[in-house]
Amino acid sequence: MTFFEKMMQIDRRWVYLAIGLAVIIPAIIPFNVPVSVSPEVEKIYDFVDSTDTGDYIFISVDYDPASMAELHPMATAIINQAFEKGIKIVFVTLSQFGAGMVEQLTNELATKHNKVVGEDYVFLGYRPYPAITIMAMAVDFRVPFPSDYYGTPLDSLPMMNGIKNFFDVKGVIDITSGNTAEFWLTYGNGRFGFPLAIGITGVMSADYYQYLQSGQLFGIIPGVKGAAEYETLVHYPGAGLDQISYQVIAHAVILLFIIISNVAYFATRRKKSKIGGSI
Amino acid sequence: MKREIPILIVGITGFTMLIQYFIPTGWSEFIFTYAQDWTIVIGILALPLGIWSLVKANVSKLKVPGERFYSSVLLGGFLIMILTCLSRENIRMGSFHMDIFTYVLVPIQATLFSLLAFYVASAAYRAFRARSILATILLLTAFIIMFRFIPLGPISDLNNSVVTWILTIPNMAAKRALWMGIGLGATATAMKIILGIERTYMGHD
Numbered sequence: 001m002t003f004f005e006k007m008m009q010i011d012r013r014w015v016y017l018a019i020g021l022a023v024i025i026p027a028i029i030p031f032n033v034p035v036s037v038s039p040e041v042e043k044i045y046d047f048v049d050s051t052d053t054g055d056y057i058f059i060s061v062d063y064d065p066a067s068m069a070e071l072h073p074m075a076t077a078i079i080n081q082a083f084e085k086g087i088k089i090v091f092v093t094l095s096q097f098g099a100g101m102v103e104q105l106t107n108e109l110a111t112k113h114n115k116v117v118g119e120d121y122v123f124l125g126y127r128p129y130p131a132i133t134i135m136a137m138a139v140d141f142r143v144p145f146p147s148d149y150y151g152t153p154l155d156s157l158p159m160m161n162g163i164k165n166f167f168d169v170k171g172v173i174d175i176t177s178g179n180t181a182e183f184w185l186t187y188g189n190g191r192f193g194f195p196l197a198i199g200i201t202g203v204m205s206a207d208y209y210q211y212l213q214s215g216q217l218f219g220i221i222p223g224v225k226g227a228a229e230y231e232t233l234v235h236y237p238g239a240g241l242d243q244i245s246y247q248v249i250a251h252a253v254i255l256l257f258i259i260i261s262n263v264a265y266f267a268t269r270r271k272k273s274k275i276g277g278s279i
Numbered sequence: 280m281k282r283e284i285p286i287l288i289v290g291i292t293g294f295t296m297l298i299q300y301f302i303p304t305g306w307s308e309f310i311f312t313y314a315q316d317w318t319i320v321i322g323i324l325a326l327p328l329g330i331w332s333l334v335k336a337n338v339s340k341l342k343v344p345g346e347r348f349y350s351s352v353l354l355g356g357f358l359i360m361i362l363t364c365l366s367r368e369n370i371r372m373g374s375f376h377m378d379i380f381t382y383v384l385v386p387i388q389a390t391l392f393s394l395l396a397f398y399v400a401s402a403a404y405r406a407f408r409a410r411s412i413l414a415t416i417l418l419l420t421a422f423i424i425m426f427r428f429i430p431l432g433p434i435s436d437l438n439n440s441v442v443t444w445i446l447t448i449p450n451m452a453a454k455r456a457l458w459m460g461i462g463l464g465a466t467a468t469a470m471k472i473i474l475g476i477e478r479t480y481m482g483h484d
Contacts, residue, residue, distance in 0.1 A: 150371070258404065262407070
């Protein structure tokens with residue numbers, strides 16, 4: 001059996017080992033990766049940056065612990081920027097485990113920036129049926145959420161005075177690992193026309209870039225790379241910049257495997273053709 | 280009457296919701312809010328049914344030796360999460376309920392998801408081969424797009440321009456065609472249900 005034939009039948013455990021090492025080695029020997037900021041990420045930064053102190057933004061945290069490694073860093077960076085600017089944030093979640101994610105974020109970042117629930121931020125909570133919830137919030141946040149996540153009636157929260165629905169916030173940022181972005185696009189931006197941006201996992205990127213061109217989204221933060229770009233912009237180095245070094249090596253290993261696989265495939269095919277074999 | 284009354288309810292509700300969607304007035308907002316309350320009520324009524332079904336299925340599995348362990352873990356976790364969240368105070372960080380969430384559920388989900396990296400690498404090694412012209416186009420496109428989205432990307436201005444073109448022109452055309460097809464199919468199915476042509480949702484007698 002030639003080298004290429006062996007490569008064609010390589011045991012998958014060698015692939016697993018290579019990926020494992022690609023993730024472990026940068027953790028042991030950390031290194032910095034130069035990050036170039038994409039326009040679609042910068043637009044979200046500019047949007048938050050241009051929002052005045054005391055104005056409102058709306059953040060939908062629609063992911064669960066499975067995706068938090070990718071999405072928590074970007075959510076953290078956006079919230080850091082908004083809290084530092086004195087922007088008030090309305091949080092909601094359309095994911096069943098999202099409430100825990102918002103709790104983690106607000107517990108850490110509100111304490112860090114001395115922000116008070118009900119005065120500087122509000123967490124509306126979770127409701128099922130994303131389309132219905134989004135359309136109901138467009139009528140009034142109080143329709144699907146008469147009280148916040150902690151049971152306090154919205155009308156008794158100082159921050160909610162004079163704020164009724166999406167038309168009272170500067171824009172919506174949906175950080176999601178599922179299909180809720182489709183609901184926000186269709187029933188939110190599509191029907192009510194408010195500015196919408198999304199933060200998504202890396203694998204979802206190709207599905208949503210076309211909405212930038214159509215103007216339905218004003219920005220996208222794609223995966224860990226996007227999070228690292230945002231952290232660079234807000235000067236808050238965090239998990240995004242840490243993880244990107246792991247990704248560089250892991251991506252390089254995967255690309256190398258694909259190249260080896262194709263070289264081996266063509267080499268063995270040529271050999272089979274010479275001896276009259278079929279492929 | 281067993282079939283006619285449900286069809287009548289579905290028809291009237293469907294047409295009312297259809298009309299209110301396109302007429303943004305006070306009364307249409309009222310109808311929408313009222314219908315949403317109903318949806319939540321129906322959801323709440325369906326919840327005990329789901330819980331009953333889950334518990335019943337797993338209690339019966341407790342008698343099966345091979346299944347006993349998994350079912351007891353599921354039922355144990357189910358009961359613990361309910362019992363630790365009976366008070367609203369327990370949904371805040373630092374409570375026992377949130378500790379379980381943070382130190383049990385989060386690592387479990389994160390671990391399972393991170394295993395994907397190994398499967399993706401193995402699948403890419405076996406599947407991404409230029410076996411035909413279409414597979415070669417797919418492979419080249421994947422490479423070009425990967426070089427744009429890897430942490431060190433885009434590797435050049437040309438790479439950035441090509442990826443932008445791929446994502447916003449052919450990709451958008453394909454996606455729009457797909458979504459329009461799905462939209463038309465969903466509309467046709469909804470109309471069939473509202474008009475009482477499609478009745479399978481009622482089940483059999």
